[in-house]
Amino acid sequence: MTVYSIHIFNKKCEAIYFKQWNNAATAGSNKTAAIATNEPASKQSESASDATNNIDVDGDSETAKLVYGVVFSLKNMVNKLSAGKNSTDGFLSYKTNAYKLHYFESPAGLKxxxxxxxxxxxxxxxxxxxxxxxxxxxxxxxxxxKPNTPIKNELFRGSLDKYIRGLQNFE
Amino acid sequence: MQGTPITTKASFPTTSTAAAARAKQTGDDIWRNRTDKINAELFALTYGSLVATLVKDYEDYAEVNTQLDKMGYNIGVRLIEEFLAKSSLPKCGTFVETADVISKIGFKMFLGITPTITNWSADTKEFSIIIDENPLSEFVELPDDALLPPPASTGGSAATGLWYSNILCGVLRGALEMVLLQVDVFFVSDVLRHDDATEIRVRLVRILDEDVPASDE
Structure with missing residues (x-):
């Protein structure tokens, strides 16, 4: 199993953090590869030349917007379909042949x-x-x-990276 | 720090309503195992000097109330995240449930007290929080001019004088706003002002809509 990337969105639907591992674009994730074509060419070449296969950029890219769009619509659809039933958990994940997307939302709006x-x-x-x-x-x-601004905090980046890399299914 | 130390009240009120035993259990658990605690006296005295400084700086009790509320709001919008992270609660179904969670888990988690929820309005959009023992107001005695509304104002005295623990109102307002509940929170009475009880009134204004992504067009 492999972890490809993480996106974090705030209450106001803005991307506040994004990080990619295991160079998802070439690791067989068609979806990320497809999305990557929407990114500015400069970013692509940068990721291609990145020897460590680790890009760490702030959100606000096209990718983030697309991911948010998908998640947002899916969540609404799931909630609508399960209206009246126990909808506390709602949308948790979806899966394609190439990847699986996991979703978590706090009641205060962090996604x-x-x-x-x-x-x-x-x-x-x-x-x-x-x-x-x-x-x-x-x-x-x-x-x-500051709340609702991109996360530039080294401590956060560091511990998140460490935590994800420490997962038994990181690579 | 204003006022003179008074003897510490040792008795802890034991409110045990069987109906919401589960929430109480959660609150107790979190308080016991997952909360960093600081010395209650240090806490009370720090807050006291904060309020005293504000009074000195603004020289106007109404303004101090506003500032405390504003500070509380900024605390609240962050505090809610810690609250949710520690309690991992799902969303509340009703406002009644929200009130229960605020008292049994929220207050318990951060202040170690379980205030009483009472005085529901008929449409369950308004309730009172009665704080039996307010950790903020330990050792506090307000000067006379902070107690009484200025002679000029007649009626509507709720907005005048110092509401010593007004920061709590701000915290509740900020925290609830983050979970999409817009509320008005204000003090109705305070034992520091020689009232019978310390009462905070919470009124649900409306349930906010979730933010939607800005459209690209």
Whole structure:
């Protein structure tokens, strides 16, 4: 199993964090590869030349918008279809041949999207963990981090990277 | 720090309503195992000096109330995330449930108290939080001019004088706004002002809509 990338969106639907691992574009994730064509050419060449296969950019790219669009619509559709029933969990993940997208939303509106390979098991506990011990501890409790702005915080980046790499199904 | 120390009240009110035992259980659990605690006296005295400084700076109690509320709001919008992370609660179904969670888990988690929820309005959009023992107002005695509404104002005295713990109102407002509940929160009475009880009134204004992505066009 493999973790490809993570997107974090705030309450106002803005992308505040994005990171990619395992060079998803060439690792067989057709979807990310397809989306990547929408990115500015400069970014693509940069990722191609990146020897470590690690790009770390702030959100606000075309990709982020597309991902958000998909997630947002799916969530609404799922909620509509399950109206009246127990809809506390709602939309959790979807899967294609190439990848699986996991979704977590806190009641306060933070949304975390994790893209892994298709064989991955549920990442709900991982996402919850990212939210409660990484995001809340390093961003929310950081007095210098302004709410609703892109996360530039090294501590957050560091611990998130470490946590994801430490997952048994990272690569 | 204003006022003179008074003897610490040791008795802890035991409110146990069987109906919401589960929420209480969660609150107790979190309080016991997952909360970083600081010395209550340090906390009370720090807050006291904060309020005292504000009073000195603004020289106007109404303005101090506003500032406390504003500070509380900024605390609240962050605090809610910690609250949600620690409690991993699902969304509340009704406002009644929200009130229960606020008192049994919210107040418990951050202040170690479980205030009473009461005085529901008929449409369940308004309730009161009665705080039996307010950790903020330990050792506090307000000067006389902070108690009384200025002689000029007649009626509508709720907005005048110092509401010492007004920061709580801001916190509640900020936190609830983040979970899409727009509320008005204000103090009705405070034992520091020689009232019988410390009462915060919470009124649901409306349930906000979730933000939608800005369209590309």
């Amino acid at each position: 975390i999207v994790l893209i892994t390979d298709a064989a991955s098991a549920s990442m709900l506990s991982v996402l919850r963990q990212i939210y409660s011990s990484i995001y809340v501890e390093n961003v929310v409790k950081n007095p210098l981090a």
